[in-house]
Amino acid sequence: MRFIAATRLFDGKQFLDSDMVLVLGGESRLLNIVNRKDLDPGNIEHYDGIICPGFVNAHCHLELSYLKGEIEPRKGLIEFAKGIIGKRMLFSDQKINEAAIAADKEMWNNGIVAVGDISNVKNSFEIKKNSKLFYHTFIELIGLNPMHSEVVFTFGKDILNGLQAQNLKGSLTPHAPYSVSGNLMERISAEAKGVPTSIHNQESEEENNFFRDKTGGFADLYEFLKSPIEHFNATGRSSLRSYLQYLSKTENLILIHNTFSSQEDIAFANEFHKQLYWCLCPNANLYVENKLPNVKLMIRNNCRICIGTDSLASNHSLSIMDEMNVLFENLPELKLEEVLQWSTFNGAEALMINDSFGGFVKNKNAGLNLLNFKDRKVSLIQKLA
Numbered sequence: 001m002r003f004i005a006a007t008r009l010f011d012g013k014q015f016l017d018s019d020m021v022l023v024l025g026g027e028s029r030l031l032n033i034v035n036r037k038d039l040d041p042g043n044i045e046h047y048d049g050i051i052c053p054g055f056v057n058a059h060c061h062l063e064l065s066y067l068k069g070e071i072e073p074r075k076g077l078i079e080f081a082k083g084i085i086g087k088r089m090l091f092s093d094q095k096i097n098e099a100a101i102a103a104d105k106e107m108w109n110n111g112i113v114a115v116g117d118i119s120n121v122k123n124s125f126e127i128k129k130n131s132k133l134f135y136h137t138f139i140e141l142i143g144l145n146p147m148h149s150e151v152v153f154t155f156g157k158d159i160l161n162g163l164q165a166q167n168l169k170g171s172l173t174p175h176a177p178y179s180v181s182g183n184l185m186e187r188i189s190a191e192a193k194g195v196p197t198s199i200h201n202q203e204s205e206e207e208n209n210f211f212r213d214k215t216g217g218f219a220d221l222y223e224f225l226k227s228p229i230e231h232f233n234a235t236g237r238s239s240l241r242s243y244l245q246y247l248s249k250t251e252n253l254i255l256i257h258n259t260f261s262s263q264e265d266i267a268f269a270n271e272f273h274k275q276l277y278w279c280l281c282p283n284a285n286l287y288v289e290n291k292l293p294n295v296k297l298m299i300r301n302n303c304r305i306c307i308g309t310d311s312l313a314s315n316h317s318l319s320i321m322d323e324m325n326v327l328f329e330n331l332p333e334l335k336l337e338e339v340l341q342w343s344t345f346n347g348a349e350a351l352m353i354n355d356s357f358g359g360f361v362k363n364k365n366a367g368l369n370l371l372n373f374k375d376r377k378v379s380l381i382q383k384l385a
């Protein structure tokens with residue numbers, strides 16, 4: 001047994017009384033949290049710093065890790081998408097696999113214990129099976145033509161079956177409002193019972209423009225791709241206010257990015273859907289659009305916020321601490337306590353794994369990170385479990 005104390009203990013939601021001590025058993029499972037007065041002081045390991053549960057990365061694309069440094073930053077989402085399309089055929093399977101293995105290790109070394117990870121193909125499943133990290137894999141579907149919904153759905157379902165056959169957890173998920181028909185969203189939602197879903201939401205203003213009047217960068221992109229869009233109808237409203245009705249209101253929905261979500265969008269969405277999680281990927285937003293989402297607005301609207309790294313195609317690292325630090329840098333009013341909750345408990349709750357991760361969970365090893373917080377910058381001193 002180990003008895004672990006620190007300058008401060010954060011349990012996923014709040015700081016505990018400084019007299020509390022974590023009692024760990026075999027495999028670093030948490031047995032209890034007790035007051036130090038009930039223990040022999042000689043048995044207590046004391047650490048200078050903050051101990052918190054392992055981080056939860058609510059949004060990643062492990063299979064895109066090979067694109068690190070390949071896409072020019074700050075050119076906007078349309079150019080970013082063109083960059084991905086142009087580069088993705090240029091790499092060998094071996095290079096793709098090696099990059100994903102390294103990315104998995106990088107996350108572990110950065111104190112991450114669980115990941116909500118997007119997959120379009122089966123490439124990363126073997127890595128996930130052998131990983132120390134827990135993965136919830138979102139099998140991502142793309143299909144703007146409603147006539148193709150059933151074919152796309154069946155294709156995704158086959159990949160999901162392959163994932164589950166390896167005892168890995170996952171669910172089907174729509175890619176983005178501009179790339180998935182309402183019809184396909186409804187098909188995915190009908191299947192999503194007791195599992196989370198995610199969607200890239202309002203990552204660019206072009207997305208809102210496409211929904212408002214079917215103009216802008218996405219109309220141009222589909223022309224560039226020679227992909228017909230006559231079945232897509234503009235709604236005169238922002239994207240979020242146009243598509244949310246197609247997704248299940250009774251299951252968790254993780255909205256990723258939200259870089260161009262307005263007060264009206266946020267108020268509407270929170271009123272319409274009670275199981276929403278707002279996932280911030282600030283470094284990726286700076287990489288792609290050179291803009292941060294309006295975090296203050298989300299806080300003011302009581303949004304449940306979680307944090308993701310997105311992929312190495314749009315980020316320099318896979319580190320929740322790097323995401324926290326860019327938030328601390330840009331938002332002086334943010335409190336450590338709230339950002340730590342976004343990085344631990346909220347991510348776990350969004351992925352529906354808070355019975356194992358995101359807190360000091362009895363009989364579980366949810367990871368233990370010893371952190372330093374100095375000059376509003378978080379760093380990892382040591383992984384204790």
Ligand SMILES: [Zn+2]
Binds near residue numbers: 060061200310311
């Ligand atoms: Zn993404």
